[in-house]
Amino acid sequence: MDILFSLAHGFAVATQPVNLLVAFIGCFVGTVIGALPGIGPVNGIAILIPLAFSLDLSPVSALILLTSVYYGSMFGGRIASILLNIPGDSSAVVTCIDGFPMAKQGRAADALAISAISSFVGGTLATVGLTVLAPTLAMAAIHFGPREYFALYVMAIVIVGGIATGNPAKTLAAGLLGLAIGTVGIDPATGIPRFTFGAYELYEGIDFVIVAIGLFAISEFLIYIEQRRTGPIEQVPVGRRTTALRQLTYPATSLRASLLGFVIGVLPGAGATLASFMGYALEKRVSDKDGTFGKGDPRGVAAPEAADNAAAGGSLVPMLTLGVPGSGTTAIMLGMLVTLNVQPGPLLFQQQPDIVWGLVAALYVSNVILLILNIPLVGLFAKLLTVPSHYLMPGVVTVSFLGVYSVNQNSFDLLLMVGFGVFGYLLRKLSIPLVPVVLGIILGTPMEQSLRRAMAASGGDIWTLVESPLALLLHAITACVILVAILREAGRRRNAAAVERGA
């Protein structure tokens, strides 16, 4: 009953004209960002943050803007997958498997409608999940002290960074580098400048927006130069729907995939991309009785789309209730909220219910807007894909510069961004993940703060960090994850060595 009351209040916030407008713009821009290969949700959102600041949006409006973009990009990613066989972003990779064959068979419009509907189902169910789960989790989290938070931050850096994929040593090093970059600037507790080389521009620390835009957007351009596709890309025309909309809903499929996606989204470390893969795999196991998957089965389009949208919703749960992001995208949202002096976490639900419930209500609204935008207007977004990327990519670079410039209006920040762009490019070439770096920069300050508080309470004894059972449990989970990653890495090396000997 409480929840319904709060939600009703949230709708009052979400339906204010400015918030409706922001949600609409966010959905539109998000769909575009998702649709265009080369701009993913993380870097799209990073680019938009400084713009949200310079427009002086209130925290709730800014958050609605970014989450609408996030949800929108999940909708948009599939358009390029289906029409071009090139995923618009990494969570839409699986949609190519059945989406492109459907388009080849002249059912592009059907595939687009199916994916829009299942995206809507996934997004809406996840929002329902968020509505129910978030307040409960926030109630439990209210008892967390600095030790538990410290353990959570350690866990976030280790797990969210994606230790499950790739070389664990590189992932951990990336997270630690991020934390180290986060220590640049005046230490908030003692006022001593750290690692500033005497440059006053660095006294306030390195803004995460600059790092994120540099690492993601600028490095993307450098990567693009060497992966440039030659020759025109062939686009399958959208055409007309061959089946009535009513028959393009796959309720059982969407429901299964949404549940799975939501759970994956809530868990740290696994984002929308993994959810879409698992959603597809599950559906294939359950429904692929005639071997139609991979040849244009509509359920193969519905499942990953429902799952990735549901995961996007799920990943907001830990960010809002604990203040610990469950993915790279939510980490950047967290960074923005902190800059706006809003500290997500259990207290947010009590102190600023407008923000939490306004956001939740806005998510319901955004899903409806996205469904409306994506069924009749899908042709418009498809047209955008025909803009040649030699116009598009420099445009993205310009907007990146604009965004960073609007923060402090100086060229120092711009140079810093270019520097991080080159750094990000090198990291990507070396398969060192970027998300942990950004996560480290954003979580560094609160992590150090919780460390200090915990130690101050114990009079400087570092063992206090593991003396609470809950903190110990969290550390144990983190340790297990690291151990599994190390064992898997060792196995991978053994296999690689065996292959080499065999050959």
Added chain:
Amino acid sequence: MSDRIVGVLLALFAGWYSWEARSYAVDFGDPMGPALFPEILAPPVGLLGLYLVLRPDPDPEWSTGRYLLSQLATVVALVAYALLLQPLGFILATLVMVACLTAMLGARLPQALLGGVVSSLGFFALFDWFLGIPLPPGLAFGG
């Protein structure tokens, strides 16, 4: 080889970072001082660096020739843009930068110039006039 270099750099960084952090001790024996957190971070960074030196992954394919040249040219263009944005103003600087990048990505010169004109005027109109985010006007509007 690449990973070994990264490992050495990480280890050196860790050493410098920890040494630099030690100079921040406010008071001898202050357990919660500004040096504590960096000093906790440094050892694992160093160890991971050493690990990479001993157990590197296979080398990535570094770009060469034409691609490497384009990438270097891009970085030069972006640095120049960062430095010239304020003195030249948004419109002029953006026109030149976008035209250069577009041409480098394979468009013909007239197309590239057109791209530059459209992007610079379009973004200026959108951000400065429509959204009210002030951009440096510079020479194009008489400073």
